[in-house]
Amino acid sequence: MKPGIWPVVAILTVAAPAAAAAGLFNPSTFTLDNGMQVVVVENHRAPVVAHWVWYKVGTADSPVGKSGLPHYLEHLMFKGTDKIPPGEFSKIVARLGGNDNAMTSYDFTAYFQMIARDRLETVMEMEADRMVNLRITEEDSVTERDVILEERRSRVDNEPASLLGERLAAVQYLNHPYRLPVIGWFHEIQSFTREDALAFYRTWYAPNNAILVVVGDITAEELKPLAERTYGRIPARPVPARERLKEPPQASERVVELRHERVRQPSVTLSYLAPSYNTEGGERAYALEVLAELFGSGTTSRLYRALVVDKGLAAGAGAFYRGSSLDETTFRIYATPRPGVALEEVEAALDEEIAKLLAGEITEEEVARVKKRMLAEATYARDSLSGVARIFGVALTTGQTVEDVEAWPRRIEAVTVEEVRAAAREVLKPERSVRGRLLPPMREARK
Structure with a gap:
């Protein structure tokens, strides 16, 4: 697993999948009863699918004083559940012949797998499981915090262009949280705790705050029962509005x-x-x-x-x-x-x-x-x-x-x-x- 940091839509709620008007990708869309949005784009050139789950939360939604907490949680999402032992998620995907990864940006966090069509339901079950059943030990929380500190040292603190990019954002945005580094400030990463991660997880990770996008050798009619059997069993729950500080008028270079x-x-x-x-x-x-x-x-x-x-x-x-x-x-x-x-x-x-x-x-x-x-x-x-x-x-x-x-x-x-x-x-x-x-x-x- 190689968690990453990332640098082109209200979906129609219908009883059955609905095809959008003919256009660039010609997707089909539907919404599960728990509010999870689903987009399907067919591509039948090979028996493979790209399976992505997107959460509408990113670094710009970090709690005050905890910049980069969404990226920290992204790392911890690979630490296991009651069904999947710690560190086994990516290994299972690999044994199924696929690959997986994740990424965090200012506005979203995403988890994805490239997998054979006939193994898709298995990874859907795994992804749905960790949407609600994540288990984090105190040892894992400290280990991943140290991993991210080292990631910051190597990718940011030792890279002058990255340091300048951080400072440009911090000065460009006078008030808005886009001024924060996606990975977080070093001293704030040091303050991350297991409780911080679990509180953030329980606040934002819910089917009604997630979007499922599947692209490849499958139709919406084929995907819908799979989605209902996996993600559809997770109950919706309240998720806060994404309320962010507003940027004031800028008047000086x-x-x-x-x-x-x-x-x-x-x-x-x-x-x-x-x-x-x-x-x-x-x-x-x-x-x-x-x-x-x-x-x-x-x-x-x-x-x-x-x-x-x-x-x-x-x-x-x-x-x-x-x-x-x-x-x-x-x-x-x-x-x-x-x-x-x-x-x-x-x-x-x-x-x-x-x-x-x-x-x-x-x-x-x-x-x-x-x-x-x-x-x-x-x-x-x-x-x-x-x-x-x-x-x-x-x-x-x-x-x-x-x-x-x-x-x-x-x-x-x-x-x-x-x-x-x-x-x-x-x-x-x-x-x-x-x-x-x-x-x-x-x-x-x-x-």
């Missing part, structure tokens, strides 16, 4: 500089507060996706061509935007200078390219070409069982619907050049930004 002995090549990142699909201004999310693709996705993007190819100043440059977020998200732009090129020179060139966007220098031809590429990539995404499961799971846990996922191609196709220009002007504002610089240590002046 912020700068974060991190110097670290492990930095060999500096870099700069600009992070802008941006709407997600689920927030006020969410109608701009599709235009922001097109903007990120046009400006900074891949070697054919405008930023890469300008800084890396044409001017030869940068070793890398790009932009990315994550629209699937329960609350306000970020639009980020980054660049790394070539050896021998000053970071200030790259920053100036990057700012110049941003200024061109804000001046409206985006053509209809650019937008049309980028949209065509995005739609082609979406078509290819259908071939990945786990990829499709992730798209629906992330969407459902962050306020979208099955219909939103299926409508994505149509909505991207409808984005106009004027909407892309307007989205750039609305989001790429200095007062909503944090500029982060990753730098090597300052050299002492020679005596």
